[in-house]
Amino acid sequence: MQKDLIYDSEYWQGRWEEQQTGWDIGYASPPITEYFTTIDRDARILIPGCGNGWEGQHLFEQGFRNITLLDLAPAAVELMKHRMPDAPAEMIQHGDFFEHTGSYDYIVEQTFFCALHPSQRQDYIEKANELLTADGKLVGVLFDTHFGFDHPPFGGSKSEYEPLFEHHFELLHFERCSNSIGPRQGRELFIECKPKEA
Template sequence: MSAFLSADYWNQRYINNAAQWDLGRVSPPLKAYFDQLTDKDIPILIPGAGNSYEAIYLLDHGFTNISVIDIAPAVIQPLQEKFKNQSAIRFIQTDFFDWEGKYDLIVEQTFFCAINPDLREKYVAKMASLLSANGKLAGLLFNRQFEGGPPFGGDKNAYQVLFKKYFQIDIMAPCFNSVPPRAGTELFFKMSRKK
């Protein structure tokens, strides 16, 4: 397993506050997307969710079936304790690639950029396997390169090639409402699993 996927690696990143992409709040493009969703009972998965601002936003806005997975106990255990009496949300410490289930919406928010790029094809296949027949994969991808990593970057053309085997890309476009430090460097996307 890549060191970038190990529980110990990510645990230490969170313990040492070294997750520099953590915004401290829900990402504005995802907030705007969530705000237009009407069915609040759909099963939602947020993998590699870290401090889970998006999940908590969904919970606070009446969504009833939210699953959050992350490999790092340093983030999952406090959230499990904090939300232990909330039946609408569950926090699971596990490796994304070992997870099973079916979801109508999977949210991508800085998980893709955190995994070793060698695992991107495996990521795409796994995402497709977790989506229900009419499910959507939606979220944000960095449209830029980084030195070293994680985070690991990429560009729109490479993403389109990567996802097209399993997904119909409904939208992949530059964000107009990114936080200022990310302005011009994020793509919002929404995809459907190919039939």
């Protein structure tokens, strides 16, 4: 059974309404856009906790059509729908990642992991594993720094994350990101993880 969310829809809606969205870089994250340049345009892609959906909008503009943008905050969903009037209705979804069902070739990680309470990291990893096909990949960036806040974002380090991810994933890439945006340089890991065979 799904546990209650520690930071629920009301919490995130409040952050959007109060414009406490310091995580939002205002465009698609370069490590992610670069990764997807060589990926098959038919790939099924989930972007959980997508916020303003910059990565999804970019991929849509690059010809990807099987994208699901998912966010728990109605305000984020409305913003995306407004900005992407050409996107099919099913592409932009309001919902909880932990309740989501589907089968994906890629799950994109961009400041969603850090939005969850650290006690939910294991659940995130298990859920991502469940939603991916056997050849699927969890791809994106994780903060490699501690913020010291008692609220999201929650940071961490490679040595903290690795044992958690290794339990369910083969870590194809799990290293210092070479093309982070300026303020995040030296503070992000680029990850590409493939589900381990059961």
